[in-house]
Amino acid sequence: MEGAEAASLLGERSLGPPAEFKTYRRRWFLLAVVCLLNCSNAMLWLTFAPVADKTAAYFHISLETVNWLSMVYLLISIPFGLVATWVLDSVGLRCAVVLSAWLNMVGSITRMFSVLKFLSLGSQSYWYLFIGQCFCALGQPLIIFSPTKLAALWFPDHQRATANMIASMSNPLGILIANLLSPALAPEGKHIPLMLGIYAVPAVTACALATLGIHEKVPPTPPSASATNSNSQPFFTGLKMDFAGLNGALFTVCGLLGAFLLGMYVDRTRKFIESTKISFCLSALASIMFAVTSRFRHQAIMLAITSSLFGFFGFAIYPIAMELAVECSYPVGEGTSTGLIFVASQIEGVILMILLQALTIHVSEDPFSTCTLDKDGALDWTTPVLVLAGLCSGMACFYVIFFHTDYKRLRAETISADLVKAEDTATTDVPES
16 A cells, blocks of 8 residues: 555656646648658758769769768767757757757758858868768757657557657658759759758748747647656768669668558557567568678669568667656656767767778779779678677677666656546647637
8 A cells, every 4th residue: 555655656756746637739730841851851951962972073072971961960969969868858959950950940041151262272162062961960950859859749548659750750751752863963063052952942831830830849738748747857981883872772761661560559558668679679570681691792673672571570670669768767858868878879970870881801803893983993891791780780789688668757657647537638639819
């Protein structure tokens, strides 16, 4: 009896007084804005990767210099990720989304200055691109950290994983669009200005929608018990062949499908740990299959299949892992838990990119190379791929064996539901005034 009373008191202290929970139809507008912004930011991030050789020729720079246009995202997001965490959990979701929208738009417009002849002379052209990418990179943590906060503040408990999945997967969707759209828009270097202009359109649209359409930090009435306490304590640079782009597209499309299916499943079963562990193990197996298959010639179909499997299971983990991070760290703010994980992943990404690049071997003659600017020849990625497969397998084993946690947020909501008996009202939309 004493334990039940203590649990009740804990629920009252952590979740606040009993209240009626409601949802609002405008949460879908907020979700659409976050998705568009997330997708646009990812498109701006990898604009030049699929057309790196054409970009280098157009701006008279090296391929290594082009690579910095995407690497800068990783470097900037590490220190600024902590700032983004503070903004989300202390200032609020609206400020984070609007600020990221403006940074994204300013960056996309600044990049266009590089193709204006009267503004850009010589090396100045590249610096407009680089500065624009920096602005976009500053906005990335703010928008990538937002899905969990949006799901927690505006969506009921039975829709949170789905909302988080939709918002989170808009980022790899932007990567997919960039992989397909950039080669289509810029088959030759002279089309680079058109490409930059088209990429600015979603950024400007998202900024207008966020600035004019988002007016509240939180909904008037929370959609769930945990939302009442939501503001608590405060890869591999690509191969230079078209087949690599196809693999990237398959990776992303299958990843979106996997994330959608797993998100729906977890929303119904709440099996966060089991789902992530199984998906992680299957991702590791897919990485091993890719490492082995890539050792043989004329295995395009098998490489496409393994890339698809890697994406299907690998991407599926992302949104569920973000929700799991919130569950196991509750009542720490969603922005804080998501932000710390993202900053750690960016640090790991920089280390892996530098390490894997260092492990590559220059091939003097490669009949499959399509790059005309790389005087040192193509790169042999055999060792890096094997190392990556080993890392994936090791981390999967470590996660399966050692990761165990309670679903603290769901448990707290259950306590509150027993006290209030009003959680079912979160399924009814409130008419807009």
